[in-house]
Amino acid sequence: MIPVNVPLLNGNEKKYLEECIDSGWISSEGPFVSRFENEFSKYVGKDYGIAVSNGSAALDVAIKALNFEKGSEVICPTFTIISPVQSLISQGLVPVLVDSNEDTWNMDVHQIEAKITSKTKAILVVHIYGLPVDMNPILQLAKKYNLKIIEDAAEMHGQTYNGKKCGAFGDVSIFSFYPNKHITTGEGGMILTSDANIAERCKKLRNLCFEKERRFVHKEIGWNYRMTNMQAALGVAQLEQIDTIIQRKRAIGKKYNEHFSNKIDLHLPLAQTEYAENIYWVYGLIAKTEEQSVRVQKKLGELKIGTRPFFWCMHEQPVFNNLGFFNSNKFPVAEKLARNGFYIPSGLGITNTQIDEVAENLIKIIANG
Structure with a gap:
């Protein structure tokens, strides 16, 4: 059998996993988590990285962190995996769909402006299969209409648009580390942003919204979407290559x-x-x-x-x-x-x-x- 995908784990993956086991740091509290967050965000060109359990979790957290009012519209492609639209709908937002570009298979950026209304709050970009979305027109529209950009770069580890890394364009961006991605942690995801407030909110949302004053008294709903130290160890090793x-x-x-x-x-x-x-x-x-x-x-x-x-x-x-x-x-x-x-x-x-x-x-x- 020749499978669609076989991951490659031929670097320091085993060495770093043994460090986790030998040290006893296997949970989300281990040192590889912050190391992976810092190294990956630096690689892409964002100030903050927030590691989570998978790419869909990254979308849930990233979208909720933006605090859009229920009923707000977000423009996104119809041709994508279900995760982006599922995250929008589950949080009471309204996806407004755009058709694809026949050559690149990405969203047709020339159709976006006609979809913008007074309810539009963001453009959710999903880079598809190997080529990035044409970002310059989207950046211009975001500036013109004061819209946020949510960048789904789940499939784009290391890809660039005009020399700048995919994932560096969004107000908030996400990646997936599923086994078929260029970098894998088995399961896993990452949120990137350069906004300190969004970063802190994402950290709180991925961790059940524990409060600093009294840990087990909760003021809002979050998720247990943490990445383990063992997953992050794989990510660090993969990023090296x-x-x-x-x-x-x-x-x-x-x-x-x-x-x-x-x-x-x-x-x-x-x-x-x-x-x-x-x-x-x-x-x-x-x-x-x-x-x-x-x-x-x-x-x-x-x-x-x-x-x-x-x-x-x-x-x-x-x-x-x-x-x-x-x-x-x-x-x-x-x-x-x-x-x-x-x-x-x-x-x-x-x-x-x-x-x-x-x-x-x-x-x-x-x-x-």
């Missing part, structure tokens, strides 16, 4: 591109834009039709080659439709991505021989119709 990780991910993408160029009738991921080079969090492909996508994935599965379909659009999620959201919305580009898109094995643990095997089999499947 981030430059090598980025080089490897781009090499995987380049190798697939070389295999597929002019040999398959699928839409390949865009290698670069004027503001970024693809970091290939995953290597995605767009089939001509939904039927072709399903058939190709089935054939690859029979050969024990893993695939994963693209995200499903938020406006077509039954859970949200049943709550009365998005029932009349149509977003044709995002709908095509969701139906026709899939990705193939491209995790850091994949070998060049496995890449060759995946590519050669995919080419044969396409050639055979």
